[in-house]
Amino acid sequence: MFDRYEAGEQAVLVHIDLPKEGDREDLHELELLVSSAGVSSLAIVQGSRQAPHPKLFVGTGKAEEIAETVKIHNADVIIFNHQLSPSQERNLERVCQCRVLDRTSLILDIFAQRARTHEGKLQVELAQLRHISTRLIRGWTHLERQKGGIGLRGPGETQLETDRRLLRARIKNIRARLDKVAVQREQGRRARTRNEIPTVSLVGYTNAGKSTLFNRITNSDVYAADQLFATLDPTLRKLDIGDIGPVILADTVGFIRHLPHDLVAAFKATLTETREADLQLHVIDVADPRRKENIEQVQSVLKEIEADDVPQLLVYNKIDALDDVAPRIDRNDEGQPIRVWLSARTGVGCELLSEAINELLAKKMFADELKLPPQHGRIRAALFNLNAVHEEQFDEQGNWLLSVRLPMAEWNRLKKEMGHDLDSFVAAN
Numbered sequence: 001m002f003d004r005y006e007a008g009e010q011a012v013l014v015h016i017d018l019p020k021e022g023d024r025e026d027l028h029e030l031e032l033l034v035s036s037a038g039v040s041s042l043a044i045v046q047g048s049r050q051a052p053h054p055k056l057f058v059g060t061g062k063a064e065e066i067a068e069t070v071k072i073h074n075a076d077v078i079i080f081n082h083q084l085s086p087s088q089e090r091n092l093e094r095v096c097q098c099r100v101l102d103r104t105s106l107i108l109d110i111f112a113q114r115a116r117t118h119e120g121k122l123q124v125e126l127a128q129l130r131h132i133s134t135r136l137i138r139g140w141t142h143l144e145r146q147k148g149g150i151g152l153r154g155p156g157e158t159q160l161e162t163d164r165r166l167l168r169a170r171i172k173n174i175r176a177r178l179d180k181v182a183v184q185r186e187q188g189r190r191a192r193t194r195n196e197i198p199t200v201s202l203v204g205y206t207n208a209g210k211s212t213l214f215n216r217i218t219n220s221d222v223y224a225a226d227q228l229f230a231t232l233d234p235t236l237r238k239l240d241i242g243d244i245g246p247v248i249l250a251d252t253v254g255f256i257r258h259l260p261h262d263l264v265a266a267f268k269a270t271l272t273e274t275r276e277a278d279l280q281l282h283v284i285d286v287a288d289p290r291r292k293e294n295i296e297q298v299q300s301v302l303k304e305i306e307a308d309d310v311p312q313l314l315v316y317n318k319i320d321a322l323d324d325v326a327p328r329i330d331r332n333d334e335g336q337p338i339r340v341w342l343s344a345r346t347g348v349g350c351e352l353l354s355e356a357i358n359e360l361l362a363k364k365m366f367a368d369e370l371k372l373p374p375q376h377g378r379i380r381a382a383l384f385n386l387n388a389v390h391e392e393q394f395d396e397q398g399n400w401l402l403s404v405r406l407p408m409a410e411w412n413r414l415k416k417e418m419g420h421d422l423d424s425f426v427a428a429n
Helices: 027-036 060-073 086-096 103-114 118-132 159-194 210-218 261-266 291-304 350-362 374-385 408-418
Strands: 010-017 040-048 077-080 099-101 199-204 235-241 245-251 279-285 312-317 328-331 337-341 365-372 389-394 400-407
Touching: 010 027, 010 060, 027 040, 027 103, 040 060, 060 086, 077 103, 086 099, 099 103, 103 118, 118 159, 199 210, 199 291, 210 235, 210 245, 210 279, 210 312, 210 350, 235 350, 279 291, 279 350, 312 350, 328 350, 337 350, 350 365, 365 374, 365 408, 374 389, 374 400, 374 408, 400 408
Parallel strands: 010 040, 010 077, 077 099, 199 245, 199 279, 279 312, 312 337
Antiparallel strands: 235 245, 328 337, 365 400, 389 400
């Protein structure tokens, strides 16, 4: 029997072309995933089928070819570029006498390597346990026997039942701990809402350059590399944008086609930053020939986490990889920014991104000239306390002429607190 416990770093990759759009995967992306996981690819076995085989996913002849390739290269693991059922994995391992991983397991392993924060590690462990819980019987037939030894013979729990019970208990424990973290996140979000600080969330396909852009415009040092899922844990930074003032910029995990549902479920608390943002910056690798498909995959995941109704600005990144593409802002018929072309690596066009963000968030702001009579010094003091006064002058009657800019929600709250219709003090009235 092959050793199931030894982690393999020498892999045979298997990629099958399937006609159904929902079943198709990209071979180049598998190679990137394998490289990101720190695994060496020894050989690639390719084929095509009309539909996956219910027992082996591939046909019996292709399974024997895979087994032969494993023997020739002395591989430690077989990695399929597809999602396999537990029985398919078990049957393939029996034929090939080698450990078999599917695409989902590979992505989960990468996430486990990338997690750095306490929350991130808990989320990844939860996703892994959910995935493993359906696969406890793979190659573990010895676990189906009841425990032996003094006091353990006879009726009682089998080892497999014990493992399942312990697994359920661990999942319950992790969920409880994540619920506490979610409460803390919600408190932070409420504080930002009370202060009316807009939130801008970076989203996009993995390796599109989100973290590089994040570092460029916030002067941060978040880890960024030319690999899939280089950044996993969410990072928040305060950023000053033109007339808007401070905004919170959130860098989140990159998406990928067929992102495992267990991961989406585990990371829902983290992805709340994306769902409740005032604006999404959808970062796109403009030099990627699959950019159209990548955009569709990102929109699909956003819909799954109920974040598809948040206003979105497309950021076409990596224009330095193309010829004769200049930085610019594309606008719709109403003159509203819809796309920004830039290079996060070189910094070209990043000032246009700030300009576009400023325009899109401006509609959430109140900006006008106020004419306050001398008896309304309390209103003037409140505006100064909010850092809303940008310029102050006086007229011949002693009225204050204030140039004011603040979030619209803050302006409405101030009207309620002061008990005045502050709109009557707008100089244009």
